[in-house]
Amino acid sequence: MAIVPGRPISHLKTCFSRSEITEKREEMALLFSKIKSSTRPLRSLDIADSKYSETFSMELLDCIVHHTATSSELRYIGTLVLPIMGKELPRLRCIEVEVSEWVPAPTSPSALRALASELRLYNPNVTRVVFVKDFERTVVTAFNGVCRVEPDVNTESLWREPSPLLVSNAHT
Numbered sequence: 001m002a003i004v005p006g007r008p009i010s011h012l013k014t015c016f017s018r019s020e021i022t023e024k025r026e027e028m029a030l031l032f033s034k035i036k037s038s039t040r041p042l043r044s045l046d047i048a049d050s051k052y053s054e055t056f057s058m059e060l061l062d063c064i065v066h067h068t069a070t071s072s073e074l075r076y077i078g079t080l081v082l083p084i085m086g087k088e089l090p091r092l093r094c095i096e097v098e099v100s101e102w103v104p105a106p107t108s109p110s111a112l113r114a115l116a117s118e119l120r121l122y123n124p125n126v127t128r129v130v131f132v133k134d135f136e137r138t139v140v141t142a143f144n145g146v147c148r149v150e151p152d153v154n155t156e157s158l159w160r161e162p163s164p165l166l167v168s169n170a171h172t
Contacts, residue, residue, distance in 0.1 A: 005037035010073075013159050015048035024049075024056060032067055041073040046159035052079065052098045076159055079132055094128040094158060095119070096137070105133050113147040116140035120147075130155060 003009060014031065016024050035042060045064065049056070057080045064070045064077065078096030097119070099105050106112055116129040120142055129140045129147075137155040140147050 003034040003037065005034075006039055008040040009035070009038040010040045010042060011044040011160055012042060013044075013046040016050070019051045021053075021056060025059070028060060028063060032063055032070070035069050036067065038069060041068070042070045043073050044076040044159050045070060045074060046076065046078045046096070048079065052100075078130060078159060090125070092123060092126060094130065095126055096130040096132055098132045100133050106131065107133065109149040112138055112140050112149055116142065116147045128158070130158065 003012075012035070016027050018024050018027060031047075047060070061080060064074065073091055075091050076094040077092060078094075079098050080095065097115075106115055112129075112131055115131070119129055120126050127142050129142075131138045131140070139150045139153040139155060139158070141150050141153075
């Protein structure tokens, strides 16, 4: 893993290369040991996984919450399998949620808006929810308490910095 110690890393996009849980735990431990060497707290963390599971999402979330480098300034996290059991990340603005295994999977705009609204009950600071179904992403934004599906959002760049300005411009 090539993260240069002492560099000010604030945005990180990576993936787990292994699918076995014990090997992913080793990768996670190595990743967080490298993240600690950054001179700045992480603001964005996007970790892809070839096999998403609630159990590992909980372990990953627990690791994120208990590391100072990831919990103090984190504004974007992806991709987690819900539920996430009430863990708090007070600066979080955007979250990706894997829903491929849900039966039935939420696909209609009204279902996605309802789920985003429900998620915001637990963290009203979240202004974007990205739903991932079979690796396809759908973005729901919240503005003045109203959630709406945004069809023209470049989902590949969201992890860089979820900007409140982009959210407010999308609704003007």
